[in-house]
Amino acid sequence: MAYKLEFSKQVVKFLDKSEHQLKIKIIMVFEQLSNNPRSSNLDIKAMINKKGHFRLRIGKYRFLYEMTDTELFIYVYKADSRGDVYKS
Numbered sequence: 001m002a003y004k005l006e007f008s009k010q011v012v013k014f015l016d017k018s019e020h021q022l023k024i025k026i027i028m029v030f031e032q033l034s035n036n037p038r039s040s041n042l043d044i045k046a047m048i049n050k051k052g053h054f055r056l057r058i059g060k061y062r063f064l065y066e067m068t069d070t071e072l073f074i075y076v077y078k079a080d081s082r083g084d085v086y087k088s
Helices: 009-017 020-035
Strands: 004-007 043-046 053-058 061-068 073-081
Touching: 004 009, 004 020, 009 073, 020 053, 020 061, 020 073
Parallel strands: 004 073
Antiparallel strands: 043 053, 053 061, 061 073
C-alpha cells in the first residue's frame, strides 16, 4: 500500500521555483518513495538524533521528511541545496 505524501509550504515554493525537468525528476522520485519508502534505489539516510526523520538526496538538492509507518504517512518539510538544508 502506498504512503500518503504531504508537502510543507516551503517545499511547494521550492518546487514552484524549480526548472521543469527538475520538477519532473523530483515528482518521479517521490512517487517511488511513496510506493516503497525503503527502496535501495533511492539515496536515503536516517537523520541522527531524530527518530523517524530522513534525508532524501536528488542531485544537489536535499529533502528532509518525517515518516510514520503506523499511519502510512510521509511529511516532506524542507527542501534546499546541500549546504543550506540543514541550517535552521
